[in-house]
Amino acid sequence: MERVKEEIERLRYLLEEHNHRYYVLSDPSISDQEYDALMHRLEELEAQHPELITPHSPTQRVGSDRTEGFATITHRYPMLSLSNTYSYDEVKDFYERVCREIGRDVEVVAELKYDGLSISLVYEDGVLSRAVTRGDGRLGDDVTANVRTIRSIPLRLQGEGYPRELEVRGEILLPWVEFERINQSRIAEDEPPFANPRNAASGTLKQLDPKVVAARKLDAYLYHVPGEQPELPHTHYERLACCRRWGLKVSHATHLCHSLEDILAFLDHWDAARSHEPVATDGVVLKVNSIAEQEELGYTAKSPRWAIAYKFKAEQVQTELLSVDYQVGRTGTITPVANLAPVAISGTIVRRASLHNADFIASLDLHLGDTVAVEKGGEIIPKIVSVVPSLRSVSAPRVGFPSVCPACGTALERIAGEAAYFCPARSSCPEQQRGRVEHFCSRKAADIRIGPETIDLLFEHGLLSDIGGLYALEEEQLLGLPGFQRRSASNLVRSIEESRERSYSSILFGLGIRFVGETTAKTLARAYPSIDELSAASQEDLCAVPEIGPVIAGSVVDFFAQQSNRSLIETLRGAGVQLSREVTEQSDSGAESVLSGLSIVISGVFALHTRDEYKALIERLGGKISSAISSKTDYVLAGEKMGPAKLAKAESLGVRILDEAAFLALIEQGTDDKHKH
Structure with a gap:
């Protein structure tokens, strides 16, 4: 079991690092297939040992592309990622599974998958009112001003028949022609070229100046209208047709498939034909066509069970x-x-x-x-x-x-x-110290606004040799370096000053302790309110903290056992950096919620409230939404047209089935019914 815990810890750490590089830095270091292999292994281990699953596991969340400088918006419907597949056998498994769970052959819409940045557009009375990035799937960045500069996204819908409020999702892209033009310009100006169009699109959309965005000529394809909206058609394919009529750009590479043979033929065709597309593509998305069937199939914590992405083999x-x-x-x-x-x-x-x-x-x-x-x-x-x-x-x-x-x-x-x-000379190896300084200065750590080139410059001129040296830098020293003016020197010194007020958990993350990512740093900061208490903890003490296993515990003990790291802590203490938690976090649980700790499956169509309203209500009252019925399910909220397979499974497991009236009565009764259950 200890070996299993260690592997789970290692996988979580690696996946969080790769999430950060992909979604935040737009600088991935492994392929999608390699990432998926790590995720699948973690999912496999957690399925075998559900008692080791934590709310912060990468299997329970979507990677984030949030950026500071933009307002934060909560998505009405979560923006989840898709499960990936790389073989026709896996596509066949997906198709057979959805047909089996629905109880009949289903229609599937096949669409070319574009490689860009996910976006949610909201139109109110036909006018574009909001554009939000996927973010972490629940919260995204408001990039409306930038999206308004994209010519292929209409500011006003055409025709008639669209709902008063319409949300449509898609992908922001940079065409190949523009990608090459921008890179040639960056090289001419001695700037590093973008690695690929997706990175370029992501970096462009996160510009704080819409004029920069407009100059880069981004494009967009729209491919999904989420939610149960009675005024819209009840199939995905018909909704896409409506979007086209309303002037939204929908891919021409979309086909309604009636069989597995249709799906495989589509994959065969576009594996070759995609090379002629003007934008980057990396696969095909397959979606169950019926909205009702989509809802019946439901969702996992990370992705819909009614859709899958097939990834093309790499060139x-x-x-x-x-x-x-x-x-x-x-x-x-x-x-x-x-x-x-x-x-x-x-x-x-x-x-x-x-x-x-x-x-x-x-x-x-x-x-x-x-x-x-x-x-x-x-x-x-x-x-x-x-x-x-x-x-x-x-x-x-x-x-x-x-x-x-x-x-x-x-x-x-x-x-x-x-x-x-690895090189064991952690304190004396200049490249390791450069990397540690860069990590310490990152946004989620000390948040010192300094680039890697400037860090290299400071090392080369002997003004910096480790993290602690940042707090000894003075404006006059910086003015003697190439490229520094009074304003830039003042800005850097001020940013270093401001970092003294960063939270203890942020500084702990910035120290770069192996296997201690942002989430783990917060866990350790809650368990040990000061760095002195943390540094005195034994491996056994640390392992007693929820979510901290022997690998992380051993790494923390090893870090504080090194004299160079203890000296660094004292330097930071002398510089006034926060090394303890000043304010104890308040519990947000409040009084016991009516549905606290209960797992609830929603199935069918309802008369009094929509499914999304019920989901929001259950989560607000402390319950957890589950897409699949199991022995751990507490209730099934059953509406009209609930799938017979789900009904039979709930009955066979003895799970309580509630209609709308009974469910609302349960809530009104308060906690009494919960305690009886």
Whole structure:
């Protein structure tokens, strides 16, 4: 069981890191398929050990693309992600499952999947009133001013027949032509080019100046009208047709499929034809057509059970391996990176690719000058997948892995059971210290507004060697550096001053303790109100904290056991940085809620309230909405046309079934009925 806990902790940490890189930084470091493999493994372990599931697990949430500087909006309907599949067999499994659960053959709408930034548009009386990013699925950023600059999104709907309030969802995209134009301009101005159109679209939409957004000529495709709205058609395909009539841009690559054969034919066609599309695509989305059947199938915590995304196989090309660099991360991990002869893949020029670790290099038997096959995993991350030995020169030297740190010369070490080598000289390795400073300054940590280039500059000129050195910087020192003027120097010093007021949990996250992400830092800060109490805790003490297992506990103990880290804490204390929790968090539970702790499944059509109103009511009263009936279900709120399969399952498990009247009576009775149950 301890090994299971350790693996779950490791997977959660990795997934949170990749969520942050993908949704917040727009700088993913692994492919969608690799991410999904990690998520599937975590889901598998949590299914086997449900007692280890926590509310903060990545399986219970959607990744966030929230950005400071924009107003926060709560979505009326959650914006969930889709489950991914990579094979026709998995598509077949999806189709057969939905047919089996509905009890008959279902119609499925197949749509080309575009690779951009998800958006929700709200029209009131036909006029665009709000545009919100997906965010974390529940809360998103209000980017209305920026979206108004996108010419393909109408500010006013055409024709007639649209509802008084219409929400429609889609994808903000940057066409290939614009992507190349912008990158050429950035290179000419000595700015780093965007990695791919999705990153460019994401970065553009988050600009605080709408004029910048307008100049980049974003595009959009709309593909979904959420919710049960009686005035709209009762099928997804007909709703898309309405959107077209009202002037909304809907993809031409949409087809109503009546069988599995229809679906596979659509996949075959667009796997080849997508290369002619003017925007980036990465797969096909399959959705059950009937809105009623969608509601019957329901949702998991992360995604609808009535839809799935099929991802195309990545495009693969051959090029030459020129050299290999070895990068040192802030935790000391050594990552090999291949330098390649420039080659075009999926619309972008690729010059570098990850080689993962020493074992990966050895498995390829890689030699300098090799002809290698490169693909973009998930259409984003370039990676070497194979070598062509027949084209290798007999004198080509084999690529080895260094035995010492390329930054400081310290002998590398490898932890048993882990793939990576790391440099143990945490306090003296300059690359690790650079990485730690950059992490400490990040928005969710100390929030010091400084870029990696400036950090490099400070290290190169001897003004900075670790995190503590930030608080010794003075304006006059900065004015002697290239590119610094009085205003920029003053802004940096002021930002450092403001970081002294950051919360204890933010600073704890910023220290970069291995396996301690943002959520874990908050958990530790609640359990140990000061860093002194935390540093004195034993591994056994830490393991007694909910959601803290032996891997995290061991990492925390190891961090505070190092003299260099204890010295850093004292430096931060002397600088006035918050190292304790000043205000105890107040419990928001209040009096016991009527439905507190109860799991409720909603099924069918209702007369007095909509399903969404019932969902909101249940959550407000402390209940939890579940999409599937199980032995853990407390009640089923049953309306008209409840699926016979769900009804039979509830009865077989002895789950109490309530109609609208009985459910409302339960709420009115207060907590008495809950205690009897």
